[in-house]
Amino acid sequence: DIQMTQSPSSLSASVGDRVTITCRASQGISNYLAWYQQKPGKVPKLLIYAASTLQSGVPSRFSGSGSGTDFTLTISSLQPEDVATYYCQKYNSAPFTFGPGTKVDIK
Amino acid sequence: QVQLVQSGAEVKKPGASVKVSCKVSGYTLTELSMHWVRQAPGKGLEWMGGFDPEDGETIYAQKFQGRVTMTEDTSTDTAYMELSSLRSEDTAVYYCATMNGYSSGWFDYWGQGTLVTVSS
Numbered sequence: 001d002i003q004m005t006q007s008p009s010s011l012s013a014s015v016g017d018r019v020t021i022t023c024r025a026s027q028g029i030s031n032y033l034a035w036y037q038q039k040p041g042k043v044p045k046l047l048i049y050a051a052s053t054l055q056s057g058v059p060s061r062f063s064g065s066g067s068g069t070d071f072t073l074t075i076s077s078l079q080p081e082d083v084a085t086y087y088c089q090k091y092n093s094a095p096f097t098f099g100p101g102t103k104v105d106i107k
Numbered sequence: 108q109v110q111l112v113q114s115g116a117e118v119k120k121p122g123a124s125v126k127v128s129c130k131v132s133g134y135t136l137t138e139l140s141m142h143w144v145r146q147a148p149g150k151g152l153e154w155m156g157g158f159d160p161e162d163g164e165t166i167y168a169q170k171f172q173g174r175v176t177m178t179e180d181t182s183t184d185t186a187y188m189e190l191s192s193l194r195s196e197d198t199a200v201y202y203c204a205t206m207n208g209y210s211s212g213w214f215d216y217w218g219q220g221t222l223v224t225v226s227s
Contacts, residue, residue: 001169034213036152043202043220044144044152049213087152091211094166096142098152 002027004090006099012107019075021102023088028068032092035064035073038101039084047086048073080106109133111203111218118224124191127221129203131184140206141186142214143177145199155188155201161209193225 003026013019023033031051036044046055048064051071061076075082083106088099114128131139142157156167156177165177176189186203201221204214 032211036214038152043217044204044214045217046213046215049207049215055215085151089152089154089213091206091208091213093211095168096154096157096206096211098144098154101151 001095002029002090002092002097004088004097004099006086006088006102008102009100010103010105012105013078014107015078015080017078019078019082019104021073021086021104023066023071023073023099025069025071025090029090029092031067032090033064033066033071034089034091035062036087036089036098037082037084038087044087075104078104078106109139109205109216111205111216113201113203113218113221116222116224118226119193121194121225121227123193123225124189125193125223126187126189127201127203127223129186129188129218131186136179136181136184136186140209140212141177141179142204142206143175143188144202144204144214146202146220147196147199150199153199157206158186159210190223193223195225197223198225199223 005024007022033051035048038044052064063074085101085103110132112130143155178187203218205216206212207215
């Protein structure tokens with residue numbers, strides 16, 4: 001099975017900072033990658049699919065890129081409401097594995 | 108707009124089974140590909156399995172093979188996930204989620220989650 005890793009596992013940044021999270025697949029998955037945001041105590045929310053397509057209603061400060069094995073999620077200007085854990089997920093084929101998550105908080 | 112409403116929290120003893128329901132509204136269950144994801148306390152998201160409408164089969168993560176059964180009642184638009192031989196490590200929030208696409212896709216709608224606690 002394809003393994004998903006994320007780095008860093010956590011980060012602390014200031015409001016307005018540019019934040020980048022990396023997701024890596026152990027084998028190529030083309031662009032079959034999604035990103036989710038999970039705020040504390042809440043249900044996961046889809047942010048991005050097809051590696052770079054923003055889900056409707058998601059603020060434009062979020063963006064995704066990558067293909068093959070290496071992907072990034074970027075928050076261009078971190079806001080207090082972005083405090084959350086972010087997960088990547090592969091969906092090229094089963095098993096639809098999630099990455100271990102990256103916890104983002106405000107410095 | 109799809110809405111998924113799950114059944115309430117459960118407390119079970121080790122060795123027992125639990126059955127969680129997920130009621131669909133806004134669409135019919137036959138129009139959707141329903142999957143289940145769980146999250147242990149303080150841990151990440153773990154895909155458990157789901158229905159592939161393209162071949163009419165339910166696919167399960169290897170970890171849960173033989174212990175999990177996912178079913179659907181299309182007359183009531185309700186999906187079910189039953190997990191047997193429960194152990195403490197199964198304590199988690201269980202989510203139903205719809206897959207955008209047939210055999211593969213992202214999860215676009217999620218239920219509110221059902222906390223299952225396994226404790227003697």
